[in-house]
Amino acid sequence: MSNIPVDLKFVKTHEWTRLNDDGSVTVGISDNAQEQLGDMVFVELPEVGQELTADEACAVVESVKAASDVYAPISGEVVEVNEGLADSPETVNQDAYGKGWIFRMQPSNAVELDGLMEPEAYETFLATEAH
Amino acid sequence: MGSKTPLYDEHVAAGGKLVDFAGWDMPINYGSQIEEHHTVRKAAGMFDVSHMVVVDLTGAQVGDFLRHLLANNVDRLKDKGKALYSCMLNESGGVIDDLIVYYLRDDFYRMVVNAGTRDKDLAWLEQHAGAFSVKVQERPELAMIAIQGPEARAKVLEVLNDEARAVAEPLKPFYGAFADGDWFIARTGYTGEDGFEIILPAAEAPAFWQQLKAAGVRPTGLGARDTLRLEAGMNLYGSDMDETTTPLESALAWTVAWDPQDRDFIGRRALEQQREQGARQKLVGLLLEDKGVLRNHQKVVVENNAEGEITSGSFSPTLQRAIAFARVPKETGEACQVEIRGRLLSARVVKPPFVRNGKAQIEL
Numbered sequence: 001m002s003n004i005p006v007d008l009k010f011v012k013t014h015e016w017t018r019l020n021d022d023g024s025v026t027v028g029i030s031d032n033a034q035e036q037l038g039d040m041v042f043v044e045l046p047e048v049g050q051e052l053t054a055d056e057a058c059a060v061v062e063s064v065k066a067a068s069d070v071y072a073p074i075s076g077e078v079v080e081v082n083e084g085l086a087d088s089p090e091t092v093n094q095d096a097y098g099k100g101w102i103f104r105m106q107p108s109n110a111v112e113l114d115g116l117m118e119p120e121a122y123e124t125f126l127a128t129e130a131h
Numbered sequence: 132m133g134s135k136t137p138l139y140d141e142h143v144a145a146g147g148k149l150v151d152f153a154g155w156d157m158p159i160n161y162g163s164q165i166e167e168h169h170t171v172r173k174a175a176g177m178f179d180v181s182h183m184v185v186v187d188l189t190g191a192q193v194g195d196f197l198r199h200l201l202a203n204n205v206d207r208l209k210d211k212g213k214a215l216y217s218c219m220l221n222e223s224g225g226v227i228d229d230l231i232v233y234y235l236r237d238d239f240y241r242m243v244v245n246a247g248t249r250d251k252d253l254a255w256l257e258q259h260a261g262a263f264s265v266k267v268q269e270r271p272e273l274a275m276i277a278i279q280g281p282e283a284r285a286k287v288l289e290v291l292n293d294e295a296r297a298v299a300e301p302l303k304p305f306y307g308a309f310a311d312g313d314w315f316i317a318r319t320g321y322t323g324e325d326g327f328e329i330i331l332p333a334a335e336a337p338a339f340w341q342q343l344k345a346a347g348v349r350p351t352g353l354g355a356r357d358t359l360r361l362e363a364g365m366n367l368y369g370s371d372m373d374e375t376t377t378p379l380e381s382a383l384a385w386t387v388a389w390d391p392q393d394r395d396f397i398g399r400r401a402l403e404q405q406r407e408q409g410a411r412q413k414l415v416g417l418l419l420e421d422k423g424v425l426r427n428h429q430k431v432v433v434e435n436n437a438e439g440e441i442t443s444g445s446f447s448p449t450l451q452r453a454i455a456f457a458r459v460p461k462e463t464g465e466a467c468q469v470e471i472r473g474r475l476l477s478a479r480v481v482k483p484p485f486v487r488n489g490k491a492q493i494e495l
Contacts, residue, residue: 038160038163039163041165042422042446042453044472060472062423062446064165064445066426067424086422
């Protein structure tokens, strides 16, 4: 059974996006991704004001096991980062789709969102990736 | 699919996340590596280490054989059951493997070596045993469980039968003894905590594991085993030393027995030469002052732009800081920098262990 919130969209590198009412987009990593990585111990955040291009590595999540890049799902400017992760990186494990968000961006080309995967498509993608 | 230990089904049943380790399907964790780590520091955890290789060495000249084979000296083992940690070197002083050897009788020693080096270790043992008429017998039919933590000893004693308990209870640290048949109980480990390592027949391992679990001992994966041994200041073969590095370059000089001077162990001449000239590099502990995580193979920059490399790096769950071992030039002082994703972060050279018996051993 899926527990992915229906308002999220995903990319193949396991980031999720949520379109907010003000047109900004919140970004995090999927619950599946945090589970694969294991206990988070450090998150390197992007900088507010940083211009990102889709697929660009812009943050790093580090678990006890390994460091893993977080990619910009779409292009745009970083408008806010989740400062709380500096002291509590485990929030990404505990609430990947909520309090464990990583940054918020203002899309430069909102049409890019249309190309992202719906939760169902992401789950299918995960199933194929597992084999 | 890799080899399976006798406890494979237990790992699957406990939700163990299995990964390949030296050709074995082993649990890296059972959910949370960090929680497992803390359990070993505060209570008791158990590790399936059945992939490790038990080798029994027998024969009238087995003592002479080991005096020639090992950089540490088995003559230090005066009492039966006493264990010795040693490196086994090649002629150039490089480390073929690190191991534990137990003195059981004048004609019987038991050795435990690493899984990843099994084939070359056995070949090396065979190659040198002939001259001493020593019989080298691997014991793949035995399983091995390490139970570690401040509560480990009490919990094991609670679970053992009367005969085995009578053997285990009086054991002092770094001693082992046979109990019931093929049960061998040793007060040793790889975590910096008290506990036992128990070698037992494979068929009896699952039931014993379940009894320990029922007594409240938490299954703990190889992930936590690695962060625990790193905090405890213990080297990992293949990461911190190998055939291209000597014990003197690996913070293992304390394991080399130079006396008596006429003991002709393999690698001695090369080590003596290095000792006279002074090893050019050394293995040290690092504590990252900045935020981030130290990882194997990151570059270390010291005075005069000389460079070293992290051999084992991780996040220390006990200290809540990144720690590492690094091989650096011998002149390296107290401060250095580590290159992480193109940036140089500040680190401090410290003397391991980082943690012993649940307590920090360095200033943060």
